[in-house]
Amino acid sequence: MKVFKFGGASVNSIERIQNLPNILSAYNGEKLVIIISAMGKTTNALEKVTESFFAGNKDEALALFEVIKQQHITTAKYLLVTHFNDCLAKLSDFFTEVEWLLHDKPVREYDYYYDQVVCIGELLSTVIVSHYLNEAGVANTWLDVRDIIRTDDNFRDAGIDWAYTEGRAKAVFGNWLYGNADGGTNIYITQGFIGSTDENESTTLGREGSDYTAAIFANLLNAESQTIWKDVEGVMSADPKQFPDATFIDELSFDEVIEMAYYGAQVIHPKTIKPLQNKGIPLHVKCFLDSSLPGTVISSKRVKNLPPIVIIKQNQALMHLHSQDFSFVGEQPMSDLYELFGKIKLKPNLIQTGAISIQLCLDDREEKLNQLAAAASNEFDVQVEKGLSLLTIRHFTNELLHKMTEGKTIVLLQQTRETVQVLY
Missing domain, CATH: 3.40.1160.10 (Acetylglutamate kinase-like)
Incomplete structure (x- = not known):
């Protein structure tokens, strides 16, 4: 079946x-x-x-x-x-x-x-x-x-x-x-x-x-398997509507796709992978415009030498939280903040902490942002910056990062060995 x-x-x-x-x-x-x-x-x-x-x-x-x-x-x-x-x-x-x-x-x-x-x-x-x-x-x-x-x-x-x-x-x-x-x-x-x-x-x-x-x-x-039928030949390295030179990826691991979905790739819903991975069910992404194409296979198998994968999330807001009495942002304020995320059902796309401040990148959903700002104002001075975009590059190169951010005003940047995220 x-x-x-x-x-x-x-x-x-x-x-x-x-x-x-x-x-x-x-x-x-x-x-x-x-x-x-x-x-x-x-x-x-x-x-x-x-x-x-x-x-x-x-x-x-x-x-x-x-x-x-x-x-x-x-x-x-x-x-x-x-x-x-x-x-x-x-x-x-x-x-x-x-x-x-x-x-x-x-x-x-x-x-x-x-x-x-x-x-x-x-x-x-x-x-x-x-x-x-x-x-x-x-x-x-x-x-x-x-x-x-x-x-x-x-x-x-x-x-x-x-x-x-x-x-x-x-x-x-x-x-x-x-x-x-x-x-x-x-x-x-x-x-x-x-x-x-x-x-x-x-x-x-x-x-x-x-x-x-x-x-x-x-x-x-x-x-036996799950197949998602789309209007592209399979999973691409970027949204081909935004990036015509996006390349096709024939094979991916569950781990990689979870990361892509977490960062906002629209190819697969973030919750999709766990039910499949738990039972070892392979996921196929195939093209309904030409069903003879092989498509992308996603499984537990580890895949190396992937190309840079580019994800852009539009309509982002940055919430600046600053300690009201200049006390350190320690365990209790962070615990309170995560409790608020749970109550309001908000998932930050990026968090950066300093000694007395926290910066949260969130989807610009006005009603929920207002709820969070009102609740957080009990402990923090709150400012919100809107009209931003969040760029994520998996398996990035410095050349591609420079090309993607040239001419942009960078508001926030986070980088690991595998992934760079830029809010601009």
């Missing part, structure tokens, strides 16, 4: 959805669990719906959501004939789920509403793709992943209840794995990125969390 994950780019047009049967034909007869993301820029559009709703602009939120509805209905019309009515009925259920919420007034925190609205993107895309594949002769069974993946209520970055989720996965997939249930279909299609609390409230696992969802299923079902 294999687990596949198709990202938003692989289902962002009629033509790309129509290409899926060609890819799957190479795996005819194999058992597949297929995780599918929201189509194209749907998640971004749903974020704008949430923002309008939370700001009290109900009519604007409903109008923005209507555009998303019509885009999905139009896609279904172009793809489907015999299965269109069934598909539309299922889509309408999810449309109603969001519209019912948007007619209300926000009384809970933003992150809660974010998850209730944004999760719909994956549900809509999988409904359309599942119906299309069935109509195209690729028999499959659609599942609502919220009935399987149980999480806590840390909205927008939910933690997995592994024991409950494992029990549900065995209940749903047990007969299928060792026999042939569901009328003989070898393929299950479900959603990435989302889960559900024990009170049936939708949650999300963090942006780009579909990779992680696939890894959860691969781990719990003891998959």
Whole structure:
């Protein structure tokens, strides 16, 4: 059994959805669990719906959501004939789920509403793709992943209840794995990125969390492998959209990919590797535009002589914390600070400490930055600098570092033997 994950780019047009049967034909007869993301820029559009709703602009939120509805209905019309009515009925259920919420007034925190609205993107895309594949002769069974993946209520970055989720996965997939249930279909299609609390409230696992969802299923079902299908030939040394001369890397270790993901590489969600590494399940990154290409293999094997790997994170903020009474920044202030990170659910991208000061590089999420600044002001004088970018180079050379930072105003720099990070 294999687990596949198709990202938003692989289902962002009629033509790309129509290409899926060609890819799957190479795996005819194999058992597949297929995780599918929201189509194209749907998640971004749903974020704008949430923002309008939370700001009290109900009519604007409903109008923005209507555009998303019509885009999905139009896609279904172009793809489907015999299965269109069934598909539309299922889509309408999810449309109603969001519209019912948007007619209300926000009384809970933003992150809660974010998850209730944004999760719909994956549900809509999988409904359309599942119906299309069935109509195209690729028999499959659609599942609502919220009935399987149980999480806590840390909205927008939910933690997995592994024991409950494992029990549900065995209940749903047990007969299928060792026999042939569901009328003989070898393929299950479900959603990435989302889960559900024990009170049936939708949650999300963090942006780009579909990779992680696939890894959860691969781990719990003891998959032979996991494959992430992307619009590039495999893992590249940099984002090819930013760096056209980025080079292809055919093989990587789990350790290296964890480091890349930690520093912000978009190729794989940071939480993806642990469930795979724990069971020795190899991860393949392949190109849906040309499925004959070998792609990148990621495994426990150590790989040497890697090229410099470049990662840039935009929209960064630097928080300067200065001791109010000029006392040293020792164990207790740092302990207090890490406790705040846990409470606010913030992960610094870079920390630099001095005798009486601390500098924190963070993603510029205004609401959370304000929470941290307010709480930290009990012990520190706080200043925030915005509009920054964080450059990370793994296996750097001095020549490349100079080239990448030439003309930039460097605010902060950290360097080890393997990695250099520059905030500019």
